[in-house]
Amino acid sequence: MDQLSYGDVKQAADRISGRVRPVTVAPVDPEAVRGLRPAAPGGYRLWLALEQLQHTGSFKARGAQNFLAAHRESGTLPDAGVTIASGGNAGLACAWAARQQGVRATVFLPATAPAVKVAKLRGYGADVRLVGNEYAEALAACEDFVRTTGALASHAYAHPLIAAGAGTLLEELRGRIPGLDTVVVAVGGGGLFAGAATAARHHGIRTVAVEPENCRALNAALEAGRPVDVSVDSIAADSLGARRASPLALAAAQQDGVTSLLVPDAEIVRARQTLWDDHRLAVEHAAATALAALTAGTATGTGGAGGGTSGYLPADGEKVAVVLCGANTDPSDLVPPRSES
Template identity: 70%
Template structure:
């Protein structure tokens, strides 16, 4: 059995070289991100340039497709994909990406989710051909079941966020954003367990760009890790918990936060809901709460300076849009 902790591939702290290697692996297999200027709208504020990275248009509806493809492709190149296929525990988006990448590469996928996962995500997983197993009410319980299954079956254990190949794949997004926004000063990203954050922050550090890490007030795994100086368990209670509900941030994410120009900020659920509704009202963008979390940081939790070029990553759209109020 392979797992995030004993992969046959070289294990190391995430580096910019890992991101650059991932750029080559995902090229031609993922959708290049669309970046659009946002002169006015739900972010408020003035005096800075604001851009939105529409990564929710990615395959499977979130950035997770990047890491999933990089993970499986790297194991394919190394000859370490077992007959039992790949398995993953996921609040939804990582499972979707894993199932999509597995189908594209001819690999079996077994996905474990909490019973609280949105039905829209479960239905899509089945559509991608994955075997879906619902276990527990939180990600940690689904993860334990996934680990037991990998041990028994010999399936390759992927991870929703805590693996260098997953994070490096996510980091390819920052490289594409820079191609579209020369002179970028700051990238703003939502944080759950920290895979997207670690990849983007690692690439951003290479280019001298600030990363703003945004979490719900009551899903503050990275913020708590920074406060404690080590990853710690935190309570999970947020409207965005289906995607940002990791009990603890990865050591890789904490390392990226400590080594780069990073600001950690928290936003209340009410502001996340308001921002998501405003994205629909003002732009007709239907995103999930995790995506709205990043934009909810502006301009109060993070106030850009005059002239600052800021890009906010809208990371996913696997949501039930029926709770968006018609205007």
């Protein structure tokens, strides 16, 4: 399956209803946020989608719940449970959803994984297996575990049930922001983007896909016309560092109403600091990547209106939602505001 349908997202929304936190939206005055690009003459309206408040601190809880619930419905949830190789947001979401569903979760990590991540996974009840010193070794062990036990293999982003679950966020945004014109999302492997863009297109809403300049898996796939491997080197690589975009993401990006933008790390850092300074929101660099599309720095784009070398500038009267996708970050590098005297 290389393309999602709106029906997949709608089914996911029904399936996970009551199992995830509904997204909170916060209206923001663009004129009051330092660093945002100059507004159109008549101004535009901006909301922040606070998905960093989701269970486990990221949108990935949605896809993990949908993945397990769908397998339970179809009778394909094995006694060996679910397994994944991930110490990041996907692993946390998988472990949390498994506990919610009463399913065994086995998570593979390299032995070099930070102790805090291991502790958090175990706190969700996961059986954590530390293997090797690199992610590739942990992944190989996870794949062997699937072959020998029959456990259900989950994925961080490249599965239709995962992407459809992520897309439920857009369904909720549409209900909370009547007349929404545009949603801005950060892209790694493309699970959130694929789901959100699929639902957005059904409702006539534009999607702006934002990646760091040096983590451009989706942008490169659009240029090549197929998923390709890219190098990864960005401050947001811990969440957006996929080396290849999923076929689902590429198919969604090739549809009408999608703009692909690249932003430099300096803009990501500035946007993250702005969210802290102006709104006291401590988010991942991945979440700040979405807002960076609207800030004053340079950006390069591929796709529909708003692309080019100037970032995304909303039109007069446009209603825009920027998704803050995760909060699993160390806030110690956020600069305290200067005291007023």
